[in-house]
Amino acid sequence: MMNICQSCGMSMEGEGLYGKNKDGSINTDYCKYCYPNGEFNKPNETFDEMVESCIPFEVRAGFTVDEARKRLIQNLRTLKRWR
Template structure:
């Protein structure tokens, strides 16, 4: 997700903000849902986008294109 505001940034163990992950996914140096799969994240996030007025197919397409580019999911697909 675009994190244009500092209050959307996740935090490391020492409380420092990280620009790599948002506060919804990462807090205190740990993922909030460490076992979620890429598909699970698509499913979860699609629901939020639909609630905000996006067509579900468009939301899923956008997420399927963008989430695999993020650091967390690049690591998952490399293993």
């Protein structure tokens, strides 16, 4: 089963992409970009800011900006950080 970062929705294939807890152990809920060292990289980031920051990746995958925003709002709101 593939783990999805519960903050940004990125699929984490392999331990190298997982986040880290304060004690240096692996955190399997979040990716290394969102959760590098026991706390969120941007602790005050809002849901809307996260959606906007993910749009370029979806656009690169072939979606328009509007499609990307709609998909991200649907997908990200189901994740642990944003529930």
